[in-house]
Amino acid sequence: MATVDTTEWVRDFAALVDEHAEELTALDAAIGDADHGANMRRGMAAAVAALDDSAPxxxxxxxxxxxxxxxxTIGGASGPLFGTFFLRFAAAIDSGSDIGDFAxxxxxxxxxxxxxxxxEPGDKTMVDxxxxxxxxxxxAVAGGADAxxxxxxxxxxADAGRDATTPLVARKGRASYLGERSAGHQDPGATSAALLVRAARSALR
Structure with a gap:
């Protein structure tokens, strides 16, 4: 039964982050510290290296x-947030082998x-x-869709949620310091999160 190969998911996410690093940095330059792309690239490269060191x-x-x-390895809020995502994922996936387990x-x-x-939804973050x-x-799983x-x-x-952050006023993170000036800019965290989901699709085995 097809599901996501988690190792390939991490590798594909790293490749997408590397490909889009300049875009992520440009988005972050508008409403943040202008380091999201570089931080994510560094962190994901380190993650792949750790997997290469010894296969889980x-x-x-x-x-x-x-x-x-x-x-x-990732600075700012992104390291703890993406790290927490994968920690909670790890605790829940156990020995799951189908798309329901992945979901x-x-x-x-x-x-x-x-x-x-x-x-919360609408705060202009990766949650969106x-x-x-x-x-x-x-x-999809409840409706019986395949992986x-x-x-x-x-x-x-995820892509639609990412796009929907553009008109929002940020209520969390560094972008929230800008208040109304944060509106009109796509959120970099939501953008990298959408890449995470896209990578899961490409890692389907």
Missing amino acids: ATAAETAKRTAMVLIR RAFRAGLEGVIARGKA ALGPAAAALDK AAALAAAAAA
Whole structure:
């Protein structure tokens, strides 16, 4: 039964981050510290190196190792938030082998991000991409969709959530310091989170 290869997910996410690093930095320059792309690139490269060093035996081990590297190497809020996502994912995926297991673990990751960052939908954060993706996954799985269809729906929902951050006024993170001036800019965290979901789709095995 097809599901996401977690190691390939991390690798594909790292490749997408590397490809879009300049875009992420440009988005962050408008409403943040202008370092999101560089930080994410460094963290994901370190995560891939850690997986190359010794291959994890399980999806949970892959996610946990990735989490610890991201927490240690990515500066600002992104390291703890992406790290928490993967930690919660690791705890929930256990020995799961189908798209339903992945969807449950993905939602656990989202809930960890919400708990850690205290963000809600509409706050102009990565939650605005991860939340719709989790909802789309849950709906697809409940409707009996296969893994490919469920992940396609999740990726489309994450992209739509990312795009919807542009007109919002930030209520969390450094962008919130700008108040109304944060409106009109796509959120960099939501953008990298959408890449995470896109990578899950490409890592389907």
